[in-house]
Structures are given as structure tokens and as C-alpha cells.
Amino acid sequence: MNNFDTATQLVPRVHPLSNAGGAIISDIDLRSPISEEVGEMLRSAWRTYLVLVIRDLNIEEQHQESFCKIFGNLAGLRSKVYRTGGDTKSHALWVANAEDLSRPTAVQQGEMMFHIDQCYTERPSKASTLYAVTIPDEGGNTRFSNLIKAYEGLSDDWKMRIEGLQALNYFDYQANATTRPETIDPNGPQFLHPVVRTHPETGRKSLFVNRQMTIFIEGLGANESDEILNYLFEMIEDPTNVYEHVWKVGDLVLWDNRCTAHARTYYDPKESRLLRRMTVLDENPVT
16 A cells, blocks of 8 residues: 555656756656656656756655656665764755754755765665755755766867776765865775766766766876876866756656766855755666
8 A cells, every 4th residue: 555646647847947957847856656658758758868957846755765666766865974863764864064863864965076975885876865844045056967967078089098097985974074185094985887888778888977076097107097087077066968967856766877967056054955865776887
């Protein structure tokens, strides 16, 4: 038995948002069961636009869970990274600027550098979603970089130079939750991944590095590693490769974590910002 309303299934429409990706899905009711036909339409739009936006929603946790399951199995919470109080069976992590001991909360304030969720683990998530509950009057936007477009914008010489390279990705939530660390703890969460990743569904290549969490390229000297990474970071952060989402209460945003990086713009930490986050497991290794 489920808690969905029994409204007639709508026929969703897709509205592209920018040359860097992103699309609004309209005429969809996430409080009602989603047919397999509509589910496949959503997956196809996601593969094409990388970031899907659904606006003006009023959904509960179970509706967000059902939406995520269209794209794969739900990921659990990483209790070693975030405080996980409250319902331990919940798949929701609350991204906020103030701690709430009654539920799993990631406290983050102000600006956040471009990053790829869980790239410091062996199996980063396939997809992430955020549902906006409270939004500041100004700022706190999420910027999504199309890593396929960033890779395809490289010259052939640069593509040859980085082919086959591996980079170390590292994250210490307690010490550097939003910025690039100056030093790393050798025992902190970290993992080597290819600098160039191939999408398991579309076969398209993308960059798989980011300014906040990618520390160095394995096997290269520090100067060459920094030269390569800084150039790739500039490509990733080039405005022509970025869609910036200005949040409204009731927005649900899903992005492909395998071929996008995202960042947050500054907002006044005195203002409240609260979003419900869920992620989808990746059944494929990073290759």
C-alpha cells in the first residue's frame, strides 16, 4: 500500500534551460504513481540534459524517494561523514546552515567550491537530488557544470595529455566542508579516479575532477599536476559550461553526478536555507 494520491497521470513536457544543460519538467505530479513510460521519458531527458528541475512541488520524503527510485536504488547515509540523528531508516540528509539534532544534518554556510559528490569514495553516487524547503532571499544558488561539454571543449593535444591519468580525490568534512584543503590527512576519505570518465549509459567522455576535492594527479610532479588541474578547473568553471539554478521553495532538482560538478554561491548565513537531499547508488564502477 502507498501514500500516493490517485490523480490522473499527466503527460510531462521537457523545457531546456541553457546551452550548458538543465531542463524543467512540467506537467508532472510526483504525489501520484509514475508509469514506466513516464519513467523512461525522465531517464531519457536526464541523459540528455544532465540536470532536471521540477518546480512548485509540495512533496513529502516518500515522494522524493519514489522519484529517486526511477533512476536507481537509494543510497544510505554516510554516518562517518555527517551527523545522523533521528530516523536511522531515512534516506534523507538535510542540508542546512544550522544543526538539527533531531535529524541527519549537513551544516554548510556560504559559498562552496565546485565538487562531485562522494568522488573521494570508490563508488560515488549516480545521482543526487535536492528539494527546497527554505531558501534565503538572495544567493545560495547551485551552479552545475557540464563535465562532458568541458571535456569536449579541450583541444586534441589536451585530450591526449590527460588520457589514462588518475587523480586523488579527498574530502574532510570536519576540516574543509566547502573549500579546497591546504593539507590532507593521510587517513582521511580519499580515492583515485580517472581524470577522464566514460559515461556507462551514453558512452560520452567527461572530465571527472573538481577544484574542491581533486588534490593531485598520480605519478606527476607537483608543478605539472597543478598546471593540468588548474587548466581543467578553469574549463569546468567557464560560464559557457555552467547552468546556475536560482532556487525557489518547492523546487526538486536531480543531477547526474557522473558527469556534472556543482557549486554553491554565497548567501548570508544569518538567513535560513534548508534542503532535503537524497542520492542514488551507482551500479557501475568509475571507468
